[in-house]
Amino acid sequence: TPFIVIRSLAGGSSSLLNEANTYSTLAAQNAISAMIKFIQLLFG
Secondary structure, eight states: OOOOOOOOSOOOOOOOTTHHHHHHHHHHHHHHHHHHHHHHHHHO
């Protein structure tokens, strides 16, 4: 079965412990926006 994997570009190499809490909402919003656009482009 064919499939596509979309990963984040960040490698998580930062030493700041609070980054996940600070940016998780923004990252979630960006992930949804990117996925919606991807599906629109895929299915026209």
